[in-house]
Amino acid sequence: MYRKITALLLILPLLLTGCWDRQELNDQAIVLGWGMDLEKEGVYLATANLVLPLASKSGGQQGGEQGGRSGFMTESAYGKNNRDAEQNMQRKLSRVIFPGHRRNIFIGEKLAEHGVFSILDEYGRSPMVRPRTNIFVVKEGTAQDAMSLAYQLETNPAIAVQKIQEKSGAPISRSLLDFFIMANGTGCGIMPALKIVPPEVKMDKKSKNDSPPQTTLSLYGAAIFNSRLKLAGYLNHNEYWVRLWITDQLTGWNFTTIVNAIDADQPGGAAADALSGATSSQAVTVNVDTFKSQITPVFDGELPRFRIRLQGKGYIEENDSPLNLSKTENIEKVEARMNVYLEERVREVVKKVQKDFKSDIFGLGDMLHQFHPYRWKKLAADWETVFPDIELDIKVKLNLTGTGVTGESLLPDSEGGDK
Amino acid sequence: MEQQTRFSKSEEPEMLSSDLAFNIERMQLEFLNCSDVLYRHCSIGGINRATLIHVDGMCNVQAVDEFVLQPLIEHFRSSSRVDEVREVELKEVFIPSIKISIVYETQKVIKAILRGETAIFTEGNAFVMLADLVKMEQRSIEEATSEKVVRGPRDAFIESLRTNTSLLRRRIRSSKLKLECMTLGRLTETEIVIGYMEGIVKEELVKEVRKRLQTIELDGIIHSSNIEEYIEDNMFSPFPQVQNTERPDVAVSSLLEGKVIIITDNTPFVLVLPMTYWSGLQAVDDYTDRFIYATFVRWIRYTFVHVSLLLPSLYVALTTYHLQVIPTPLVVSIASAREGVPLPAVIEALIMEFIFEGLREAGIRLPQQVGPAVSIAGALVIGQAVVAAGIISTPMVIIVSLTGIASFAFPVYNLGTAYRMLRFPLLLVSGVLGFYGIVLFLIVLSVHMVTLEPFGVPYMSPYAPMTIRNLNDVLVRAPKSKMRWLQPWLAQSGAARFPKRKK
Numbered sequence: 001m002y003r004k005i006t007a008l009l010l011i012l013p014l015l016l017t018g019c020w021d022r023q024e025l026n027d028q029a030i031v032l033g034w035g036m037d038l039e040k041e042g043v044y045l046a047t048a049n050l051v052l053p054l055a056s057k058s059g060g061q062q063g064g065e066q067g068g069r070s071g072f073m074t075e076s077a078y079g080k081n082n083r084d085a086e087q088n089m090q091r092k093l094s095r096v097i098f099p100g101h102r103r104n105i106f107i108g109e110k111l112a113e114h115g116v117f118s119i120l121d122e123y124g125r126s127p128m129v130r131p132r133t134n135i136f137v138v139k140e141g142t143a144q145d146a147m148s149l150a151y152q153l154e155t156n157p158a159i160a161v162q163k164i165q166e167k168s169g170a171p172i173s174r175s176l177l178d179f180f181i182m183a184n185g186t187g188c189g190i191m192p193a194l195k196i197v198p199p200e201v202k203m204d205k206k207s208k209n210d211s212p213p214q215t216t217l218s219l220y221g222a223a224i225f226n227s228r229l230k231l232a233g234y235l236n237h238n239e240y241w242v243r244l245w246i247t248d249q250l251t252g253w254n255f256t257t258i259v260n261a262i263d264a265d266q267p268g269g270a271a272a273d274a275l276s277g278a279t280s281s282q283a284v285t286v287n288v289d290t291f292k293s294q295i296t297p298v299f300d301g302e303l304p305r306f307r308i309r310l311q312g313k314g315y316i317e318e319n320d321s322p323l324n325l326s327k328t329e330n331i332e333k334v335e336a337r338m339n340v341y342l343e344e345r346v347r348e349v350v351k352k353v354q355k356d357f358k359s360d361i362f363g364l365g366d367m368l369h370q371f372h373p374y375r376w377k378k379l380a381a382d383w384e385t386v387f388p389d390i391e392l393d394i395k396v397k398l399n400l401t402g403t404g405v406t407g408e409s410l411l412p413d414s415e416g417g418d419k
Numbered sequence: 420m421e422q423q424t425r426f427s428k429s430e431e432p433e434m435l436s437s438d439l440a441f442n443i444e445r446m447q448l449e450f451l452n453c454s455d456v457l458y459r460h461c462s463i464g465g466i467n468r469a470t471l472i473h474v475d476g477m478c479n480v481q482a483v484d485e486f487v488l489q490p491l492i493e494h495f496r497s498s499s500r501v502d503e504v505r506e507v508e509l510k511e512v513f514i515p516s517i518k519i520s521i522v523y524e525t526q527k528v529i530k531a532i533l534r535g536e537t538a539i540f541t542e543g544n545a546f547v548m549l550a551d552l553v554k555m556e557q558r559s560i561e562e563a564t565s566e567k568v569v570r571g572p573r574d575a576f577i578e579s580l581r582t583n584t585s586l587l588r589r590r591i592r593s594s595k596l597k598l599e600c601m602t603l604g605r606l607t608e609t610e611i612v613i614g615y616m617e618g619i620v621k622e623e624l625v626k627e628v629r630k631r632l633q634t635i636e637l638d639g640i641i642h643s644s645n646i647e648e649y650i651e652d653n654m655f656s657p658f659p660q661v662q663n664t665e666r667p668d669v670a671v672s673s674l675l676e677g678k679v680i681i682i683t684d685n686t687p688f689v690l691v692l693p694m695t696y697w698s699g700l701q702a703v704d705d706y707t708d709r710f711i712y713a714t715f716v717r718w719i720r721y722t723f724v725h726v727s728l729l730l731p732s733l734y735v736a737l738t739t740y741h742l743q744v745i746p747t748p749l750v751v752s753i754a755s756a757r758e759g760v761p762l763p764a765v766i767e768a769l770i771m772e773f774i775f776e777g778l779r780e781a782g783i784r785l786p787q788q789v790g791p792a793v794s795i796a797g798a799l800v801i802g803q804a805v806v807a808a809g810i811i812s813t814p815m816v817i818i819v820s821l822t823g824i825a826s827f828a829f830p831v832y833n834l835g836t837a838y839r840m841l842r843f844p845l846l847l848v849s850g851v852l853g854f855y856g857i858v859l860f861l862i863v864l865s866v867h868m869v870t871l872e873p874f875g876v877p878y879m880s881p882y883a884p885m886t887i888r889n890l891n892d893v894l895v896r897a898p899k900s901k902m903r904w905l906q907p908w909l910a911q912s913g914a915a916r917f918p919k920r921k922k
Binding site: 021022023024025026028030032051053054071098100101103128130159 | 750758
């Protein structure tokens with residue numbers, strides 16, 4: 001009897017203390033994206049991308065949006081920081097803001113230039129927020145611009161940019177985490193950058209059902225932050241793979257270059273011929289899916305030098321030159337041409353980062369720290385000033401293992417060359 | 420009634436008289452108003468020389484006529500003596516093929532008559548000859564209805580005790596199979612048989628079973644479940660501690676594992692004890708299918724077992740407390756499905772589970788003519804209209820029907836009922852405390868399950884406490900040639916299914 005009473009008394013407090021944070025699903029406003037813009041010093045404009053469950057429902061059942069309602073809504077509010085703005089926003093919302101699915105954070109260019117230090121704290125502190133979050137800088141625009149734009153392929157622009165990012169060859173959904181890690185390492189930071197782009201060619205709708213390309217969101221490249229976490233500049237799409245490759249994060253990329261076809265295809269010609277004067281050149285595209293990077297710091301004197309060896313493995317996806325790819329020596333020619341081209345590109349971008357941005361986004365400082373911890377201690381404080389003048393020895397070596405389903409082109413070659 | 424008890428409790432047993440008329444009167448008093456008791460007198464020349472008493476419908480009347488009545492009459496006709504018939508003579512009268520016994524006590528005669536034997540009272544003898552010509556109406560052996568198999572024997576136990584024992588005996592042709600007889604129930608005098616394999620079973624287990632059965636003091640044993648409730652260790656546990664089966668092959672394999680079975684007359688369900696949790700999850704098909712497939716199916720079953728317990732509570736906890744755990748696209752689609760639903764998820768789940776259980780309960784006892792009506796109402800009204808009306812959300816209907824299907828994946832029905840019942844408190848707890856509550860509940864449940872020890876055998880054995888060499892019939896179903904060792908908790912120590920093979 002006493003045992004039963006004791007058991008009951010032990011059970012009852014559970015009901016009193018348990019997590020009484022029960023919140024029905026239909027009383028929550030699910031936030032998929034969160035944007036921050038700088039209005040003026042100390043005043044931020046927060047924008048939230050909320051799921052509209054009703055619209056998704058009709059969309060799911062009948063295919064397409066019903067009655068012109070899109071699957072999301074945006075709401076905005078001013079505030080002194082994230083939480084303050086969120087509270088101000090809550091006054092306009094009938095449901096509790098639920099940030100547990102906030103996978104995408106947008107930062108306006110103005111705020112990025114002003115510096116992101118002051119607003120990033122909440123993203124790491126709040127227990128509701130996932131560490132695997134994308135953070136984007138909106139180039140030449142505000143977060144609100146990017147978030148209000150309807151995206152055609154997905155119901156929600158926040159989901160759309162997340163998916164675009166996933167296809168970009170960079171690590172998936174960890175740009176916020178990586179930003180925090182980098183900021184604590186070499187002190188600078190990098191974030192993917194978005195841009196609102198108009199269609200390449202403007203076209204009018206001729207009939208109601210036409211669907212010409214529209215202004216849409218696009219992944220521009222990467223935004224680079226200096227050690228004060230202010231925007232230093234951008235690397236465009238064709239530049240930021242360099243950073244990914246050097247830091248060993250690239251998962252797939254297509255490289256296209258022009259090959260000097262005529263000289264290269266001479267019978268008995270050497271691989272180097274592919275590089276000589278481009279009298280008649282055509283493009284060759286190579287898809288590389290395995291990347292390797294090896295960075296070795298070498299000390300000659302006081303300052304280190306870095307040996308960077310980039311390796312890749314891929315196959316030829318497109319060959320518009322008259323090169324006969326069924327011959328091994330021709331593939332070697334493409335390899336040689338590619339290596340030279342890629343090395344040139346890498347050097348260019350590295351130089352741009354060193355001279356223009358002065359931010360060690362390649363993690364060279366971290367490498368130094370790992371290889372020579374004591375020397376790094378001396379250098380760490382001045383790294384920002386030392387980095388732009390560091391000597392880099394870059395070598396790229398591609399290994400092409402395939403030519404697709406055909407070797408020789410299926411079309412007859414009318415421009416000459418060896419068959 | 421009072422008289423009867425007085426007779427049975429008197430110290431000296433009441434003996435029969437040598438006066439036939441007195442004896443018959445005594446019997447008529449005993450069977451007053453028992454219209455099914457027949458008296459057949461053999462009057463020769465106006466004098467009653469012998470009387471046969473048997474219960475109508477419980478003996479083979481034709482055989483009684485042919486082997487008892489006719490020889491008697493012929494004997495009396497041919498015999499010149501009128502006064503008395505000697506015992507030896509009488510015995511000679513009947514062809515020796517009938518089982519005949521001689522009884523002197525009144526109570527024994529009464530019991531024998533009630534068992535269906537034919538009592539032969541003769542003039543001048545203070546004893547009764549009992550002819551065992553019992554033949555009762557019984558149904559033929561049919562296919563098991565509650566435990567279906569794809570491949571395996573089709574026969575099932577029936578209500579007749581001896582038929583059931585014969586089903587066992589013809590599977591185990593060994594004198595090691597012991598079938599001890601006992602009579603239980605003050606009024607019903609139900610025969611039960613305790614079966615076990617000598618040399619495999621632990622002696623203490625048989626002793627314990629005997630002891631517990633002897634303590635049963637009931638007026639009647641109507642089903643084997645009456646016994647089950649009496650001998651269970653923990654009667655307040657939701658988990659069954661005695662398995663029941665209507666399949667002789669299950670009973671036989673249990674016997675060979677060292678378990679004890681109890682066959683009850685008039686019940687087609689044989690009790691197998693002690694039950695362990697894992698034996699409740701092993702189906703006959705596991706052993707008739709190839710072992711790889713059997714292992715696969717067993718894992719599906721384990722999954723569904725947990726689905727039947729956890730799915731509704733997990734859904735409620737996830738959607739009301741832990742939204743961030745669900746993948747984003749799923750959360751959006753659940754949110755849109757729940758849009759406009761007026762009830763909280765817990766209440767929604769409780770209502771739907773309740774309705775499902777009601778449908779199931781109604782379905783068991785449906786007369787065949789109204790069956791379609793209920794299934795139409797159940798499937799259409801509950802399944803569709805409720806969602807169309809926006810009272811219950813679609814995911815909830817999916818969850819409940821999945822849970823419903825899963826709860827029928829249990830090979831042993833009464834283990835399934837335990838889980839079905841536990842679903843409701845778990846649902847409440849998850850609605851109040853979320854994952855925290857579910858985990859608390861599961862901890863309490865696990866503690867309870869490992870502390871259960873029906874007949875001294877741990878309920879979760881061989882998993883907890885673990886005997887590694889027996890796990891090959893728990894997590895997987897190993898080929899028969901690899902399952903050498905019997906469970907040490909059940910069988911005598913060192914008992915193996917086959918001797919060690921020579922290399």
